[in-house]
Amino acid sequence: xxxxxxxxLILILxxxxxxxxxxxxxxxxxxxxxxxxFTPLEISNGAAPSEQVIRAGGMVLPGSIAREDGSLVVNFxxxxxxxxxxxxYDGILPDLFEEGQGxxxxxxxxxxxxxTADSVLAKHDETYMPPEVTHALEQAEKAAK
Amino acid sequence: xxxxxxxxxHKWSSPKWFYEMSKPWSFWLGWAxxxxxxxxxxxxxxxxxxxxxxxNSYRIIFIHVPSAFLSEAIYVTxxxxxxxxxxxxxxxxxxxxxxxxxxxxxxxxxxxxxxxIWGKPTWGHWWVWDMRITSMLILLLLYIGLWALHNAMERxxxxxxxxxxxxxxxxVNIPVIKFSVNLxxxxxxxxxxxFTEKAPMHISMLIPLLLSILGFYLAFLALMLVRSxxxxxxxxxxxxxxxxxxxxxxxx
Numbered sequence: 001x002x003x004x005x006x007x008x009l010i011l012i013l014x015x016x017x018x019x020x021x022x023x024x025x026x027x028x029x030x031x032x033x034x035x036x037x038f039t040p041l042e043i044s045n046g047a048a049p050s051e052q053v054i055r056a057g058g059m060v061l062p063g064s065i066a067r068e069d070g071s072l073v074v075n076f077x078x079x080x081x082x083x084x085x086x087x088x089y090d091g092i093l094p095d096l097f098e099e100g101q102g103x104x105x106x107x108x109x110x111x112x113x114x115x116t117a118d119s120v121l122a123k124h125d126e127t128y129m130p131p132e133v134t135h136a137l138e139q140a141e142k143a144a145k
Numbered sequence: 146x147x148x149x150x151x152x153x154x155h156k157w158s159s160p161k162w163f164y165e166m167s168k169p170w171s172f173w174l175g176w177a178x179x180x181x182x183x184x185x186x187x188x189x190x191x192x193x194x195x196x197x198x199x200x201n202s203y204r205i206i207f208i209h210v211p212s213a214f215l216s217e218a219i220y221v222t223x224x225x226x227x228x229x230x231x232x233x234x235x236x237x238x239x240x241x242x243x244x245x246x247x248x249x250x251x252x253x254x255x256x257x258x259x260x261x262i263w264g265k266p267t268w269g270h271w272w273v274w275d276m277r278i279t280s281m282l283i284l285l286l287l288y289i290g291l292w293a294l295h296n297a298m299e300r301x302x303x304x305x306x307x308x309x310x311x312x313x314x315x316x317v318n319i320p321v322i323k324f325s326v327n328l329x330x331x332x333x334x335x336x337x338x339x340f341t342e343k344a345p346m347h348i349s350m351l352i353p354l355l356l357s358i359l360g361f362y363l364a365f366l367a368l369m370l371v372r373s374x375x376x377x378x379x380x381x382x383x384x385x386x387x388x389x390x391x392x393x394x395x396x397x
Binding site: 005008009012015016019020023024027028031034035036037039057094095096098101104119120121122123124125126127128129130131132133134 | 197206228233313337
């Protein structure tokens with residue numbers, strides 16, 4: 001390779017690598033601010049500001065959904081298996097909202113640790129299965145026990 | 146071995162050789178792409194089973210994932226072609242980089258649009274500002290920037306070089322998109338298809354998805370070859386062989 005081309009090749013490689021390293025260092029440094037939501041553990045550690053709109057994400061704790069009669073108000077708990085937060089929401093839940101499924105709630109935290117949500121987003125995982133297969137797997141699991 | 150590669154590279158970097166040799170390729174790739182994509186879409190939309198939680202709405206994955214993959218792959222292609230152009234001063238590499246821009250732009254737009262349509266029934270929102278979605282939007286903006294640079298310059302050669310530099314600077318966005326779902330918390334779920342692990346997706350959904358991805362890639366290759374040939378005719382119009390070729394095309 002002639003020296004001029006070699007020089008340009010090295011310049012471009014160094015430039016691209018340097019830029020990539022720089023951007024990822026920035027991302028690591030700002031990681032806390034780039035997170036889309038707080039986990040229940042972070043909230044219980046006091047990392048989330050109260051009386052300010054925040055997002056919290058985790059799993060809906062199975063058996064924790066309680067609906068109030070005569071209104072749309074629903075109470076449930078969100079967990080990351082390390083901590084639990086209480087959520088109160090008045091509105092229509094997304095179709096995918098279910099016990100044991102991922103959820104992101106947007107709302108304000110009060111001093112007692114209750115999060116009053118303005119909206120609830122369902123988060124789904126990377127698994128795609130037909131219902132019969134899931135059913136068959138559950139049956140097999142039961143049989144194995 | 147290296148000598149052989151250099152000779153091969155030099156041959157293919159000649160616009161005339163590329164123009165002649167790519168003709169049969171674009172024909173066969175185009176038909177294969179049409180066949181495979183149609184099969185995959187009909188299979189995915191009509192015959193793949195419903196999803197246990199999302200029901201039928203997950204079926205948009207058969208368009209969303211291939212277009213998102215392709216929008217990133219095309220960007221990498223543009224960056225590599227731009228680097229080849231800058232280092233070896235090969236005109237053909239610039240032509241390829243230029244004609245890939247509208248293809249990538251449409252794929253990035255399609256990925257964002259299908260993502261929004263998918264987001265409404267599953268998440269409950271059209272759009273959220275999490276890192277995956279925001280970095281995809283930046284990719285679309287980069288494409289628009291490349292397109293603008295190509296068209297803003299008086300001389301197409303200056304546009305080529307400016308766009309190549311922007312493409313190389315923006316290539317850092319590709320790993321950011323890829324790893325955004327692993328580095329920080331996002332609403333978007335992590336990757337289903339990984340090289341290192343078995344996909345957590347049932348085989349009856351996985352096959353049409355992989356077919357659809359293959360079809361989209363083949364369609365891109367076919368379109369890239371056709372558009373490159375048109376760009377060669379446009380940019381090399383002063384060459385004698387191009388004038389002869391245009392005359393022949395006109396007589397047909």
